[in-house]
Amino acid sequence: MQIEQHSFLVTGGASGLGESVVRAIVAQGGKVVIADLNESMGQALVDELGDHARFVRCDVTSGDEVQAAVDMAEKEFGGLQGSINCAGIAVVQKLLDRDNNPANLDAFSRGVNINLVGSFNVARLVAASIAKRVANANNADSSVEKNADNGVIINTASIAAFDGQVGQASYSSSKAGVVGLTLPLARELARHGIRVMTIAPGVFATPMMDTIPEKAREQLEAGVPYPKRLGNPNEFAKLVTHIIDNAYLNGEVIRLDGAIRMV
Template sequence: MQIENSSFLVTGGASGLGEAVVRAITAQGGNVVIADLNEAAGQALVAELGAKVRFTRCDVTNGDEVQAAVQLAEQDFGGLQGSINCAGIAVVQKLLDRDNNPADLEAFSRGVNINLVGSFNVARLVAASIARRVAATNIASSDANQETEKNLDQGVIINTASVAAFDGQVGQASYASSKAGVVGLTLPLARELARHGIRVMTIAPGVFGTPMMNSIPEKAREQLELAVPYPKRLGAPSEFAKLVTHIIDNAYLNGEVIRLDGAIRMT
């Protein structure tokens, strides 16, 4: 799959990792629909990057809003070749507080709903759009071309997990379990969507210099940087975006989770 002239839905695309992905795809000639709750930042990116970018306000847990984003891509760009789901939140709370009071169940559920259910919601609607396009193409093709069409790379869905899926720390029960769920989606979805020529991949980033990370105290940030074996720093969002564009380009990457973490293992 070539990025040039292909179209992608990027959730959480108005800032952080998602913004870096939007910039990387458009730099290579691709089209992007940004689906994000931050309308001001999203519209600013549209104004900066021009005709190859659209923005729609979108909650990834809302089926109607995600479907509207998919339809925007179909209407303005002729369809989708894939999605990169970067939308997510970090819920921090212990199972029991200092007075042995139990964690807030609503907060736990919110993290799981956005990070895991939201990823599934985006994947199901993007996959349906791609599958319909593939089916329509096959109907329009001759019988001789249909067999060739089955072997073409028709689409790619890239989800974002976290090293917390494997190395969850105290207080990360919601975040770690939701990201572990995203890891668990990868292989079954890849197996199911193979018949449509759609690949499914997951990236598990470590500590990256995003707005979420930049909001923590400087001392905590320095400790995280020291915990990375090499290079001893936070990851750059552009490095995440480089991996995304490589996954799009490399048709043999499928059904796998890639840690992008400088070899960090959270203690």
């Protein structure tokens, strides 16, 4: 699928990996609805990028708010060709604290709800929009191309889905759930010509990393075999645009991590 003149929903698109994806899509002539909770950063990005971008405040766990983002894409850009879900949070807590008190269940559930349920919520509503558009096109034109690449849904997992660390029970399990969504959704949506892919990034230079001590950052960089540094958000965006372009990428999870394996 070409990016030019096609429209995509990017959740978590106001900063970090999502922002890099938004910029890459617009740079290639695509159109983007940025769905994020940060209104000031999201609107500032739209003001910078111009007519090919729109912003909507969106909690990915809300069916109504995600549907509003889909509706905006349909109204402003004539429909959606795909979504890139970058919205997520990292919940850090051990199962037991130093005094053997149990972890906070609400905190665990919040991480799973945003990272996993939110990914499913976005996928279901975007897929419905694309499938309805495709069905209408098929009804109007019997000569529609067989094996047409009608849409693509790209979710964001993490290497924590495979190499979870102590204190990452919520984050790791929620991202493992995102990995587990990939193949069944790809198989189900194949009849609509909609692909489903997942990227599992390693340690990237995002605003989340700005909150950790410099020594911890250096240790993370040292753990990457090559290149021995944090990932650049532009490298994540390059993989996203390649997935959009390459119609034979479907039902797979791609680790983007410089060969790091957390132990």
